[in-house]
Amino acid sequence: MNKDLLLFEKSRPGRRTLRLGELDVPAARLDALPAGSLRETPPKLPEIGELELVRHFVRLSKKNVSIADSFYPLGSCTMKYNPLLNESAAAIEGFRDIHPLQDPGRLQGALAIMKRLEETLAAITGLEAVTLHPAAGAQGELAALLVAHKHFARMGQSQRTKVLIPDSAHGTNPASASLAGLTALEVKSGPDGLVDLADLESKLGADTAVFMITNPSTLGLFETNIARISELVHAAGGLVYMDGANMNAIMGIARPVDFGVDMMHLNLHKTFSTPHGGGGPGAGPICVTAELEPYLPAPRIVENDSGLHLDYDIPHSIGMLRGFAGNFGVLLRAYCYLRRLGAEGIQRVAENAVLNANYLRVKLRDAYHVPFDSICMHEFVCNNRNQREQGVHTLDIAKRLIDMGHHPMTIYFPLVVNEAMMIEPTETEAKETLDAFIEDMLQVAREAEENPERLHAAPCTTPVGRLDEGRAVREPILRYNFSD
């Protein structure tokens, strides 16, 4: 039997997994419903027995590379170990089966967890006010930019519409600016990979709303001029936003508030160990100064005589960005993680993340070109300059690594480095894992010299080889075609 059939191809009329017990009240009176409100054609959902369903998804799971089975040095994504206790915690009935609109008196445990998490994130960033509402980092960025936009409108400074963003930034930064009704303006990186101060200064002015900075940057470098940058932005009347995607490198070592940062987001699914889930769910809390707190999204967690509750009525709030308070299941996992670490553990995370990254950098820099070869933070960027002559591209190196049992690094990002490879090992990896990766990377470099064909042909151990992604755009097939 072909093991690669889709659910729809395995479907057989009459089979199913979910069958309810006998109805203990009279059957539904469908004829009582308004005329024309019933469905005419049933959806073509698969009809699958339980064993086939189990096999289908177990087999699919084996076609994934995950942190649980492989080294996953995906730069900028902080693929650290996701503690299993946190999964068990989210399955506790008193957390799993609670409704966000319940009487707050019956939600005190959940609200306490959210409140404590807010306090911990406030301590880590040094910023006073925290909201856990945004569903992901990009929504956190949007929330913060809406906060800024509203703040300036209220201050009578509606002319502040420009968001200055370094060219090395994540694509979500400019996309969020547009969605917040602001205009993104690019700031150049200098030859050292840091923000070009002269270029920044030339672009700051009365129309500056926000300067968004990822620190450490996507090149894995700490912006040594960050305090000066904040001064310049503040002098121009703007706000400093820090993209906290790379907070893993500095938490417990330095606080963004001391850099002059006014607002920032954190990615709980990066720094705070909640699983990536194949692309979410995440959570993107934002932390802001007391001055900006009134604008934070609703609801806020507030305390009164009867305990904690959710206040949906916040007069100057930007409003809601999603339903209810936030991704509680994700927040709970982050809370568990931070409880395990405590103040000292948080600092150890940053130290070991940076140590692991630097260890890889020095071991790989002879074989691979490292354009900014100084002590890095939690990640570093190299590229294929030494392999290019053999016709070997970054993509080939990445695909060959899959055959060697590693998930590839982030490739072709940041855009400021040609054919970039961005490597972030995280603190949770053991030295012998790093050593094995180094050995394999060096072998790939040798193969690039001796047998580049092998790289072009990779991967060959995966369920499918390199896919024709162009075809997926030219001849889009976005769903199963039942007439096949």
Added chain:
Amino acid sequence: MPFIQNTPDDQREMLAAVGVKSLDELFEGIPAELRLKGPLAVAAGISEDSLWKELKQLASWNSSGAGGSFLGAGMYRHYYPQVVDALQGRQEFVTAYTPYQPEAGQGTLTAFFEFQTMIAELCGLEVANASMYDGCSAAAEAVIMAANLTRKRRRVVVSRGVHPHTRRTLKTYLEWTGLECIEVPLGEDGKTKWADLVDADCCALLVQSPNTLGVIEDTSAAAKLARDAGAISIQSVYPISLGLLKSPGEAGFDIAVGEGQSLGIPTACGGPSFGLFATKQSFVRKMPGRIVGQTEDSQGRRGFALTFQTREQHIRRAKATSNICTNNALMALRGAIYLAAAGAEGLREVASHSLAKAQYAAVEIESLGGFSLRHTSDACFNEFVVDCPVPAAEVNRAIDAAGMIGGFEIGRWYPELGPKALLLAFTELSSRDQIHSLLRAMDSCKSRIPVG
């Protein structure tokens, strides 16, 4: 230290390789004046067993309504088979990243392709994306997509029956777009009274059915209003109801969005869940979110990859169709497993049991005397508004005292319904016994009616 494997020996060896003397030296790039001087103001870490104890205690401060729950208002407690937890919980799914390297993510990608197919089928539309954050943000993104599709039109017409969190989210997303959002009131029958606001300046019409009061809207008429005016029609759905009720596609809608929580996802205090998003094939290039497409490798083997990425923020940056990056993939996987476990028959069964419970409860509630349904249960699916003889909060306290979770005091969202209006939801999990416990609790409130 938890989760860190480097031993002091490892650290020494690695520091030597890097050429620095201490961990501290690694951070010399951070100007000294910016470094934290003391420890963080965070409590010391605790062991796993201590944390587990603490969690159990915190969970005990919450009530999960083991005696039954009649609270819906946007999130519903349905049964999901145990295979959903077991399969979604596999670490290979849980701990993978977005499948940007398709060869290393065929599991997630194949499941997304199946998810897209099932969501499109469920909605009666051609295509679906691989999920949004939740139902509220999906609706907001749908309206922005509609505005992009219709260019110069500036008015968004939204039914007041749309969930208030969706309406508030929409307002936030539209704040600076220059689009005007007009809310259309509900009539005495609980259905939207569209009037003549859907005209040549209208870019989008947004309706929810069943609406927040539980009333089934005349969706075909709403879709036709939009079509006749050249506007994009959007229906927000309760996916379980689509086991029985007319799909957005059958009613003629251009876009369907909805809160996916009812498809195998626990309520978990409001998230995570996922937002579903389906539309016509011709609109794909304007659709937000990740989309998976089928393609082949060089040997002609079928495979799946993220496609139409040029719409997305990591390529298009400021001009992207949305800023969405991480979405709610793992919850979409739960939805896919749930829908595959149910099939069309199972889904129909869940929907009709939920309806049967609501219809049974409606008759019994009206026979209590003193309680009446605001709209006839024949107009509703599994949820309806009850006018109580005493404030709804009092009724809820009586239900709580009986070990159950009561309904939603809907006057908080719809002041026009008054403080005595209670929104009650029923699903296949509402047993006859639980319904009778609910009835007893409600009945006990009648004695509290102030005399004179």
